[in-house]
Amino acid sequence: MPLFGVNRDILERLISLALSRGGDYADVFFEYSTSNELTLRDGEVNTVENSADYGVGIRVLKDGRTGYAYSESTDMKDMERAALTASCIADGLCGSANTIGFRPVDFIDRYPMKRSWEDFSLLARKEYLQQINDRAFGLNEYVTKVIANLAFDHSRILFFNSLGDYYCDERPVVSLVTSCILTKGSQSENATVSRSFRMGSEMLTPALQDEICAELSKNMEHLFDAGKPKGGKMPVVMGAGSSGILLHEAIGHAFEADFNRKGTSIFSDRMGQKICSEKISVVDDGTLPANRGSVNVDDEGVVGQKTYMVKDGILTSYLHDRISAAHYGVAPTGNGRRESFRFNPIPRMRATYMEDGDCSEEDIIHSVRKGIYVDNFTNGQVEIGAGDFTFYVKSGYLIENGRLTAPIKDVNIIGNGPEALADITAIAANSRVDNGTWTCGKDQYCLVSCGMPSVLVKSLTVGGSL
Amino acid sequence: MTDYRNPIIDKAIDMAIELGADQARAIVEKDIENSVTVLNNEVDKIMSSSSSTLFLQLYIDGRYGSFSTNMLREDELRKFIAEAVECTRLIAPDPCRRLPEQEWYFKGTAADLGQFDPKIESLSGEERIAKALAASQEVWGKHRKLLSIETEWGDEIEYSDIADSQGFRGQTLQSSYTISANCSIKGRGDEKPESWWYDGAMFADRLKCEGIGATALQRGLDSLNPKKLKSGKYDIVIENTVSSKMVSPLLAALSGGNLQQCNSFLRDALGKKVFGDNFTMVDRPHTPGMAGSRWFDDNGLATADRDIIRDGVVSSYFISDYYARKMQMDPTISGASVLRFPKASGIDGKKLNLQDIMKAVDRGILITDFNGGNYNHATGDFSYGVIGFMFENGVPVHPIREMNITGNFIQLWNNLLHIGDDGRTCSKWMIPTLAFADVNFSGI
Numbered sequence: 001m002p003l004f005g006v007n008r009d010i011l012e013r014l015i016s017l018a019l020s021r022g023g024d025y026a027d028v029f030f031e032y033s034t035s036n037e038l039t040l041r042d043g044e045v046n047t048v049e050n051s052a053d054y055g056v057g058i059r060v061l062k063d064g065r066t067g068y069a070y071s072e073s074t075d076m077k078d079m080e081r082a083a084l085t086a087s088c089i090a091d092g093l094c095g096s097a098n099t100i101g102f103r104p105v106d107f108i109d110r111y112p113m114k115r116s117w118e119d120f121s122l123l124a125r126k127e128y129l130q131q132i133n134d135r136a137f138g139l140n141e142y143v144t145k146v147i148a149n150l151a152f153d154h155s156r157i158l159f160f161n162s163l164g165d166y167y168c169d170e171r172p173v174v175s176l177v178t179s180c181i182l183t184k185g186s187q188s189e190n191a192t193v194s195r196s197f198r199m200g201s202e203m204l205t206p207a208l209q210d211e212i213c214a215e216l217s218k219n220m221e222h223l224f225d226a227g228k229p230k231g232g233k234m235p236v237v238m239g240a241g242s243s244g245i246l247l248h249e250a251i252g253h254a255f256e257a258d259f260n261r262k263g264t265s266i267f268s269d270r271m272g273q274k275i276c277s278e279k280i281s282v283v284d285d286g287t288l289p290a291n292r293g294s295v296n297v298d299d300e301g302v303v304g305q306k307t308y309m310v311k312d313g314i315l316t317s318y319l320h321d322r323i324s325a326a327h328y329g330v331a332p333t334g335n336g337r338r339e340s341f342r343f344n345p346i347p348r349m350r351a352t353y354m355e356d357g358d359c360s361e362e363d364i365i366h367s368v369r370k371g372i373y374v375d376n377f378t379n380g381q382v383e384i385g386a387g388d389f390t391f392y393v394k395s396g397y398l399i400e401n402g403r404l405t406a407p408i409k410d411v412n413i414i415g416n417g418p419e420a421l422a423d424i425t426a427i428a429a430n431s432r433v434d435n436g437t438w439t440c441g442k443d444q445y446c447l448v449s450c451g452m453p454s455v456l457v458k459s460l461t462v463g464g465s466l
Numbered sequence: 467m468t469d470y471r472n473p474i475i476d477k478a479i480d481m482a483i484e485l486g487a488d489q490a491r492a493i494v495e496k497d498i499e500n501s502v503t504v505l506n507n508e509v510d511k512i513m514s515s516s517s518s519t520l521f522l523q524l525y526i527d528g529r530y531g532s533f534s535t536n537m538l539r540e541d542e543l544r545k546f547i548a549e550a551v552e553c554t555r556l557i558a559p560d561p562c563r564r565l566p567e568q569e570w571y572f573k574g575t576a577a578d579l580g581q582f583d584p585k586i587e588s589l590s591g592e593e594r595i596a597k598a599l600a601a602s603q604e605v606w607g608k609h610r611k612l613l614s615i616e617t618e619w620g621d622e623i624e625y626s627d628i629a630d631s632q633g634f635r636g637q638t639l640q641s642s643y644t645i646s647a648n649c650s651i652k653g654r655g656d657e658k659p660e661s662w663w664y665d666g667a668m669f670a671d672r673l674k675c676e677g678i679g680a681t682a683l684q685r686g687l688d689s690l691n692p693k694k695l696k697s698g699k700y701d702i703v704i705e706n707t708v709s710s711k712m713v714s715p716l717l718a719a720l721s722g723g724n725l726q727q728c729n730s731f732l733r734d735a736l737g738k739k740v741f742g743d744n745f746t747m748v749d750r751p752h753t754p755g756m757a758g759s760r761w762f763d764d765n766g767l768a769t770a771d772r773d774i775i776r777d778g779v780v781s782s783y784f785i786s787d788y789y790a791r792k793m794q795m796d797p798t799i800s801g802a803s804v805l806r807f808p809k810a811s812g813i814d815g816k817k818l819n820l821q822d823i824m825k826a827v828d829r830g831i832l833i834t835d836f837n838g839g840n841y842n843h844a845t846g847d848f849s850y851g852v853i854g855f856m857f858e859n860g861v862p863v864h865p866i867r868e869m870n871i872t873g874n875f876i877q878l879w880n881n882l883l884h885i886g887d888d889g890r891t892c893s894k895w896m897i898p899t900l901a902f903a904d905v906n907f908s909g910i
Contacts, residue, residue, distance in 0.1 A: 036553075041727070044558035050550060052535040055517075066511040072518065072536045085514045088591065122556045145727050181728045181844065188728050188844035228847075231872060231908025232697045249838075262505065263613050264650040264658055342515060381838030381851070385650050385658035388868055390838030390851035412839040412849035412870045418656065461694075463839075463849035463870030463908045 004030045004056070004074050004158055008102055011160040014058060017083035019162060022090040023060035023067070025322070026083075027161035027300055030056045030074070031341040033153065036117065038125055040133050040148040045126040057341035058082045062090040064261075064323050068344040101164035107303045110287055110294045113172050113200030117152045120201030125150055128204050132212065136180055139217045142189075142224070145181035150174075152201070157299075165301035173292065173447060174203045175437050178212055182223060189223040191216055194437040196292045196447075219376060219395060222407035229398055229408050231464030235368045236413065236457045237399060239375025240361065242434040244450025246457070247282055247352050249380035249389040250417040252450075253442065255284075255309045255317075256335070256347040257324030259384050266387035266418060270315050276421040278313035279357050286334050286350040291433065293351035293449040300336035300345045307333045309352075310421075321347045339444035349440060353451030357427020361454035364426045366402040372462060373397045373404055374413070387417040412463040420457055428454035467584050470496050470625040470639065474538050478522055479631050481544055486551045489525040489565045491630040493764070494518060500589075501620040504598040507606045510616070512591070524550055528559035562791035565632050565765075570787055570797055572636065572762035572769070580755040581640040583669040586621055594619045597675055601647050604679035611690075612683055613650040613658055620644045634766040640757065642666060643673045644892075647682035653690055661686030666892030668757060685834070688855075692867035695856060695909040701830030702871070703823050703857075703901045706888050708835055710897040713747075715841050715848070715875050717802050720774065720782070722789025724843055731846030731876060732780060741778040741879045744809055748773050749782075751803030758804045758894040769799050805895045810887040817887030820899045825860030826884060827901050832857050839870070846875040852907075870908045878902055 011028060018026035037049040056074055060067040067089025069082040129148045136146045155171040175196040182189045193215045197203050238246055251267070259265035267275070286295040286304030295304040300322050308316050318324065321336030324347055336345035365373060373396050380391035393411050397404040415423075433451030440448045475494045482490035496518045503511040520543070522533045531554035535546050601617035626638045646664035653659045663682040667673040704712060718724055719732040732740065751769035753759050760769055765787055773781040782798055790797035810817055824832060832855045839850030849872040855862035881903040889896030 038557070044560070046530065046558045046560040046563075048531040048553045048557050050531070050533045050553060052537055052546060054537050065509060066513075068511065069514045072516075082514075086512075089509070089512050122553060126557065145729070147727065183728055188731075188733070190729055190842070190844045228872060231870065231906065233910060262616070262650070264660060266656050266658060268658070269656060342517070344511070344513070378840050379838065383660065383837055383853070385660040386653065386867070387657060388837055388851070388853075390870075392838060392840040392849065410840075410842045410845070410847045410849060411872065412851055414837065414851040414868050414870055416868065461868050461870060461908055463872040463906075465872070465906060 003032055003156060006030070006074065010076065014079055014083045015160065015162050017080055018058055018060045018087050021087040023062045023087060025061040025162050026059060027159065028056055028058050029299060029341050030158040031155055033155040033340065035151060035153045037149060037151040038129060040129040040146065043133060045129050053340065055341045056082070057343070058086045059344050060086040060089050061323060064327055065089050066344050070341050102166055103164040105165050105167040105297050105301055105303060107167065107296045110296055110304065111172060111198035111290050115200045115202040117154065117201050120204060125204070132178055132209055135209065135213050136178065136216060139213060140182060140220045142182035142184045143180045144183040146178065148178045150176050159301055161301050167297050167301065169296050172198055172200055174199055174201070176208070176212065177437060178216060180216060180220060182220060184224050187224060191219040191223060193219065195435050196437045197290045197435060198292060198294055199290045222395070223409065226395060226407035226409035228411060229372055229462055229464040231462055233459050233461050235371035236460045236462065237364055237368060237371065237373045238452060238455050238457065239373065240428065240430045240452060240454045241375065241432050242377050242436060242450070243375060243455070244353050244434060244452040245377050245380045245391045246420065247354055247452060248349060248440070248448065248450045249382045249391055250415065250420050251282065252284070252349045252352045253382050253384055254387065254417055255319050256349070257318035257320045257328065258347050260318050261324045261327045264385050266385060267315065273315055274313050275315050275418060276310065276313050277424060279427050280310055280313050280424060281308060281355040282310040282352070283308055283355060284319055284335070284349050284352045288351050288433065291351045291449055292435065292438065292447050293349065295334060295337065295350060298334045298336045298345070299338045302332045302334040302336060305334045319347045319349060321345055337446050339446060343444045346443065348442065348446045349448050351433055351449040351451065353433050354427070354431060354453060356429040356431045356453050359426055359428055361428045361430060364428060364454055364456045365399055365404065367426065367456065368399045369401055371399045372408060373399050382417065388414060389417055390414045413460050415460040420460060423458045424455050425458050426456040430454055468587055471627060472496070472518060474520060474543065475627050475629050477540065478520055478543060478547065479629060481547050482522060482524055482551070483631055485548050487524045487526050489631050491523040491565065491628070493521040494627045495521070496625040498623040499620070500594060501618060502594045502598045503616060503618045504602045505616050506614055507599065507602050509595055522547065522550065524554050525564050526551060526554045528561055528563065529554050529557055530560055530563035531557070562788055565630050566767055566787040568632070570768065571634050571766050576636065576761040579752070579759040581668050581757065581759065583641045585670050586623055586641040589621060594621070597645060600675065601645055601679040605683045609683060611652040611687065613652055615647060615649045615679060615682070617647045617679060628764070628766060630766065636762050636766060638760065641668055642757070643670055645673060645675050645678050647679045649682045649686045651686035651690065659686060659689055661689060668755070689865045692865035694868050695866055695907060697908050697910065699904045700907050701827050701883065701901065701903050702833055702905045703820070703827055703830060703899060704833045705820060706886065706890050706897060706899045708833065709900045710893065710895055711836055711850070712878065712900060713805070713895065713897050715846070717784070718843065719846065720784050721801070722783060722785040722793065725783060726789055726792050729843045731844060735780040736783055737779065739779045740876060741775060742882055743777050745775055745778050745879055745882050746807065746809040747775040748806050748808060749802050749804065750806050753804045756804045758802070760803055763800045765800065767797060767799055769803055772798065802895065805897065807885045807898060810885045810898065818884060819886055819888040823884045823886055823899050823901050824857055828860055829858045831855070831866065831907065832862060841875065848873060848875060868909065872906045872908060878905065
């Protein structure tokens, strides 16, 4: 608490003020976040970027409605002003001013830093990027430019609410993104690989450099040969790992309970129903060690947990914050998350993945006469109510008569969430979570990750040539 | 009117020089934002925020660092800048990093560009709630297919103060108001398609608040029962609400950062005829009353009227002072300000709007929104999911769904059919309705 200059009396005073017009619930969320970034461009680490962001967000709930204000100062008068502003969501003349104690939230630290950022000096980080640069030029004869960016973000959180829940948490995130530009005659292409973990500087190992270079090499292999598939509906085999974007877009958002509370999700009325093959179980997990999407405690004081959204083909749980949990009469699932103290928490995914199936990726590919295989993506989107989702494929292959053949690139795939989930007809036993820099942009930016075993979706609409 | 200046900007530059920087630029941004969200005629969320952030760019021994903080107490700032100076000294030099040459700066008096409405400072919470409620009340409970409506009022004051150690100083102040509605409609089976509408303005009396909820609902009702079309080549018309999606990749391809990194499909295109005669796009940064108007960019460089594309010829890149040195070119400006399309289509002397263009195209697909997709910066290849309508004889026949368009931006703009004269004043760039021929659609 010294970091924010507050004590128990101050916290209770703020909660009292926040509830002074009759709110049902209030919380205060203090945050001090720093970011240190180095960028290598044109062969040298020649840009450093640091930032610091400090403040407190105060939220009041009244009958599921939200009042929110924040202050960048923790001077008492500024915080009191924010508390009173947030209190206005309730319109009573007085409210219950007492909290019910001061209860530390008990949680397991899923992302302890083994080596602090300061223990890996700027010069050492610079050298680390320089080594990646030098190796990247050797990966492919057409590499002409390399950009490598290394970022360490560190948030320190203090939270207290009108239920008496109190916690402090430290949230580190290290992200390493490497992009190569390739030029062959008049043609140019690009390839990017990223890794991100909730770790300290222990992430920066030689093995990580090997992994990034190997993936870059693979992604660059067919860039100049790749073409567009013939567009239209076709079977799509989604490779293990980053294909979890399918889950994130096709069903994950539709399971976020704010959409369901408002009745706007295509899955609003499907709780307890069978929505796909009984071989499918889909998890949203905040407990994976060092994972980008993990949360020790969410941003409204609920301990991070593993939530089955779909178990053996049955829709078993939405992803709840406190508001939607109260609406549905269930316990919150630890999905109340926010970008920073400047935002109120809303239901957000964490690490969303599908559990293992029972066949091999080879068998799945062999089962397809004509279709595509995809395993490298950049972004996705969904229409929550209509259920139509898309994701952009950076690279993949045609499948012809059960074999991977010509490379493909730069196509968008579109489908309908419930239909696509029901159309998953084969699931491999190779599930893994992708550790790229996945960031979800639903109203606020939020760190997530996703994973998947290799699956066959029997029909999706693939963009392409005629 | 409130004085938004913050003396910390001068202190920050003085401290940076005192602590060892050769040159420094400081920018203080202040943002005051209020919003009210109404769900089905009930106030659902009230938000209020005010933030001030200092951005500091340091140039030390040919090295460059960029820093930001909202911890603006003098003691905190001194510690922050001392660390920033220390970090900057440790990275590799870049001889192209320095403050702009004197002749590139904006000089003179920045005349008022008409971007601030003082009324915003006296707006009350009750007024905000009333506006958001009114948009919801237009339609909530009045149509059996309307499942929910979320409306939002927002207003914002954005102030920016730029100063550097060479003596440049400039301020900008802008107000904005927005009103929006998002409807959820009962569709087929479990489907609940959403629809939206919004308006925005820098002045309260220019904001069109009436009809926001009703328009959102009508757009949702119009989009019910969509059909999937056969794959094929179709002419497309892109509504002015989303047509910027086709322009922003061109602007990115013309930017110094992407050009210098060879990550642009318009590299080596300067002075060359890349597009058709019917495509001219110019930047008019001093147009009064436009959100994108400005006298100088983030580095203090003077803006000027400029052709970007003239009769299909790439006439200008967006080159900041840094990339000018890096690419050994003259600087222009970092990014577009206010885009104009002087060759907007006309029939019998009348400029065209969406309906005119659909009539002129006769048959094709009207795109009213995009669903995901992306493009390759190096090649210009794109693939996007689209939402909209099949139209025939110039009028919508039925909505479409689950379709992708795929192509290449250079080819697309070479197939430009029409440019409307209907850019929405609430958008920064005011991109009008656009029509293109023979675009690849993937569907059934």
